[in-house]
Amino acid sequence: MRKTMLLLVLCVPVCVCAQKFDGLALTPPMGWNTWNTFAANIKEDLVKETVEAMLVNGMQEAGYTYIVIDDAWEAKERDAQGNLVPDPNKFPSGMKALGDLLHERGFKFGIHNCAGTKTCSGYPGGRGHEFQDARSYASWGVDYLKYDWCEHGTANAEETYKTMRDALYTARRPVVFSLCEWGDNKPWLWGQKIGHLWRTTGDITACFDCVKDHGTYKDWGVLQILDKQEGLRKYAGPGHWNDPDMLEVGNGMAVNEDRAHFSMWCMLAAPLMAGNDVRKMTKETLAILTNKEAIAVDQDPLGVQGFQYSAKDKMEVWFKPLSDGAWAMCVLNRTPRVQKFRFDWKGEAVADSFSKREARFDTTAYTVRDLWQKKDLGKTDIIFSGDVAAQDAILLRLSPAK
Ligand code: GLA
Numbered sequence: 001m002r003k004t005m006l007l008l009v010l011c012v013p014v015c016v017c018a019q020k021f022d023g024l025a026l027t028p029p030m031g032w033n034t035w036n037t038f039a040a041n042i043k044e045d046l047v048k049e050t051v052e053a054m055l056v057n058g059m060q061e062a063g064y065t066y067i068v069i070d071d072a073w074e075a076k077e078r079d080a081q082g083n084l085v086p087d088p089n090k091f092p093s094g095m096k097a098l099g100d101l102l103h104e105r106g107f108k109f110g111i112h113n114c115a116g117t118k119t120c121s122g123y124p125g126g127r128g129h130e131f132q133d134a135r136s137y138a139s140w141g142v143d144y145l146k147y148d149w150c151e152h153g154t155a156n157a158e159e160t161y162k163t164m165r166d167a168l169y170t171a172r173r174p175v176v177f178s179l180c181e182w183g184d185n186k187p188w189l190w191g192q193k194i195g196h197l198w199r200t201t202g203d204i205t206a207c208f209d210c211v212k213d214h215g216t217y218k219d220w221g222v223l224q225i226l227d228k229q230e231g232l233r234k235y236a237g238p239g240h241w242n243d244p245d246m247l248e249v250g251n252g253m254a255v256n257e258d259r260a261h262f263s264m265w266c267m268l269a270a271p272l273m274a275g276n277d278v279r280k281m282t283k284e285t286l287a288i289l290t291n292k293e294a295i296a297v298d299q300d301p302l303g304v305q306g307f308q309y310s311a312k313d314k315m316e317v318w319f320k321p322l323s324d325g326a327w328a329m330c331v332l333n334r335t336p337r338v339q340k341f342r343f344d345w346k347g348e349a350v351a352d353s354f355s356k357r358e359a360r361f362d363t364t365a366y367t368v369r370d371l372w373q374k375k376d377l378g379k380t381d382i383i384f385s386g387d388v389a390a391q392d393a394i395l396l397r398l399s400p401a402k
Pocket residue numbers: 035070071112119120121148180202203
């Protein structure tokens with residue numbers, strides 16, 4: 001009897017229960033992506049030069065780890081066995097060699113493909129090849145997959161992304177899975193078990209306050225994307241992030257606009273994917289991208305997305321609870337005019353029911369540090385007042401005074 005039981009137990013098939021890889025994105029992923037500046041004009045040398053620049057200019061040290069090769073790295077057709085292959089002119093050494101190089105230089109390797117039959121630039125998509133592609137990615141050393149949503153036909157988004165999640169898990173190489181579904185099917189409602197981040201909107205464009213209408217689709221400015229994040233903060237947390245799209249810092253906006261963009265992405269606990277040409281950028285752009293204290297707001301281990309506390313005359317005040325009882329605060333001036341800002345701490349009640357955190361300025365004094373000026377401004381026992389430049393932001397860290 002016992003023997004039969006034992007045999008039965010031994011014969012139960014082992015279930016490789018599909019799931020996403022846990023513990024990979026406990027803070028929002030950071031890195032650099034080819035798309036915003038280079039689009040389809042990418043090649044091996046560009047990636048090599050970029051990582052060398054990031055090693056020297058402090059970006060790697062600041063936390064930009066994932067180097068993501070976006071659309072158009074592939075040959076136009078799969079090979080005779082149906083495998084994805086890189087364009088031999090753009091990536092003559094192949095993707096395994098590229099992955100090795102990135103790993104040797106201390107980076108992680110990210111790649112793009114699409115849940116549909118073709119990518120948005122017309123290269124082979126993953127549909128129907130998910131398990132085969134996941135094996136290729138594993139063999140190349142891929143650590144991050146951005147999975148797009150062009151040419152999806154009538155496919156169900158949740159099921160389609162789940163298939164790729166299962167394929168990645170089955171291939172056994174831990175991969176951060178970025179659902180680039182543009183928010184079309186509310187991925188925040190189902191993405192947590194499938195991926196580590198999900199796009200909440202269509203594509204960003206390097207413009208502070210505009211919409212670029214291309215007829216069949218639109219590109220969105222910084223403020224337009226910011227406004228689309230309303231109501232989504234409760235879906236974000238360690239391991240699963242809202243993704244308001246990559247950074248446009250250094251891509252043509254004014255320095256103040258770049259600073260406001262970066263400040264707000266930090267307040268949103270957004271993935272920070274630089275999208276500029278880091279081989280030749282201004283010192284202002286580099287200073288924004290590598291501001292460690294601003295990045296620490298984004299990367300705070302509490303992992304709570306910030307919220308809008310007040311809005312008046314297109315001046316917004318945002319708060320983000322941080323670990324150790326601290327807070328980040330951002331004052332965003334959406335207008336093209338300088339505006340005065342005055343904040344009498346003691347009369348303000350900042351309470352966040354989501355994180356169950358409260359800032360009691362009437363009973364606790366906080367030290368105030370300006371993260372762009374890199375200057376301590378005193379404590380919350382004196383009224384804060386100053387100018388906020390046009391289309392700019394003040395970013396503060398409030399720490400309970402000892
Ligand atoms: C979509 C994505 C972009 C980029 C392009 C590539 O538009 O949202 O981020 O990956 O595809 O074609």
